[in-house]
Amino acid sequence: MIEIYKILFFLFIAIFSLVACSESEEKNPSVETGLQESDEATTETNEIKVVATNLAEPWEIAEVNDVIYISERDGSIVKIENEAKTRKPLNLEKPLSDQSEAGLLGLAFPDSFSQDEVAYAYYSYSEGQDTFQRIITIEEQADQWIETGVLLDQIPGGRFHQGGRIEIGPDNKLYATTGDATNEDLAQDKESLAGKILRMNLDGSIPTDNPFSNSYVYSYGHRNPQGISWDEQGNLYATEHGNQAHDEINLIEPGNNYGWPEIEANQEQEGMNVPLVYSDEITWAPSGMDFFEGDFYFASLRGEALRRFDVDAETQEVVTDGYGRIRDVLSTEDGVYFITNNTDGRGNPIEEDDRLLFLNLE
Numbered sequence: 001m002i003e004i005y006k007i008l009f010f011l012f013i014a015i016f017s018l019v020a021c022s023e024s025e026e027k028n029p030s031v032e033t034g035l036q037e038s039d040e041a042t043t044e045t046n047e048i049k050v051v052a053t054n055l056a057e058p059w060e061i062a063e064v065n066d067v068i069y070i071s072e073r074d075g076s077i078v079k080i081e082n083e084a085k086t087r088k089p090l091n092l093e094k095p096l097s098d099q100s101e102a103g104l105l106g107l108a109f110p111d112s113f114s115q116d117e118v119a120y121a122y123y124s125y126s127e128g129q130d131t132f133q134r135i136i137t138i139e140e141q142a143d144q145w146i147e148t149g150v151l152l153d154q155i156p157g158g159r160f161h162q163g164g165r166i167e168i169g170p171d172n173k174l175y176a177t178t179g180d181a182t183n184e185d186l187a188q189d190k191e192s193l194a195g196k197i198l199r200m201n202l203d204g205s206i207p208t209d210n211p212f213s214n215s216y217v218y219s220y221g222h223r224n225p226q227g228i229s230w231d232e233q234g235n236l237y238a239t240e241h242g243n244q245a246h247d248e249i250n251l252i253e254p255g256n257n258y259g260w261p262e263i264e265a266n267q268e269q270e271g272m273n274v275p276l277v278y279s280d281e282i283t284w285a286p287s288g289m290d291f292f293e294g295d296f297y298f299a300s301l302r303g304e305a306l307r308r309f310d311v312d313a314e315t316q317e318v319v320t321d322g323y324g325r326i327r328d329v330l331s332t333e334d335g336v337y338f339i340t341n342n343t344d345g346r347g348n349p350i351e352e353d354d355r356l357l358f359l360n361l362e
Contacts, residue, residue: 051357057354062109090147165227212255223243246278276311297309339356
């Protein structure tokens, strides 16, 4: 009888150990793929602070003179100043589209905002049965923001893949990412604005040094890029949603073709660029990205994590998770802000979602 108890005891220990190992692998995305991925990072020595709560489908974070602005897809802009949160609607000339992934998306603030209070926005609108995007100028008033001008209109939209990130680069040009509008052939069509990264002057005109004559197109062959950022040398990088996983981070160079829909991930074809890293058979669903002290930090939606991309090693790793879907990242002198995106119908929001959080990296 004693021998039977011993056998049962050791059997219990063995089963417990196997269960513990399985749970560890399930919670660690780095174990899911060995491809271009280093061990999961930890933030035990770093502080994560909740800055704002109860955001509604937030999309982009911007900062001007210590004031945070966040776009919400329903057409509002949240302002966070001295820990006080105010929300104002953006009065638009066109009705916001209710297509998936559409709405009020990108925000960008030029250096001149402190003087003239003019900023930029990217939004999706409906016109009959069609969906389009436009890039506009906006101004803040006492009780609302208003659309004051149009820089670029009729960017193709669709059921999915609206792109939507806008950023002002170190060259003082406005860059915008556009999706393929669920029409993948448009990504290879240099006459179409879909499936591209666009570049324009701040007045909406076409820069004379763009790679294609009289064209906003800076790079093409994109499926749905949602994050762009520059390193200290002024090199542009972008995140991109792949098809059934195969998400990418690319070094963007003017005039280059990034392959969609002809190639993706590690596939090769003459005249088309391959990514620096890719997710292989798992999904990050990467969104906003920003540069901080030598590395890029990028949001992961379905992958539900804040991730770090090491340019030199060409690897990526999880920095922190447990907050659900992450939509955008903004770097500061001390660390990075990031926003959750659990209220868009695809996540599992907790009571105070969505939230703006700050990760202290100093």
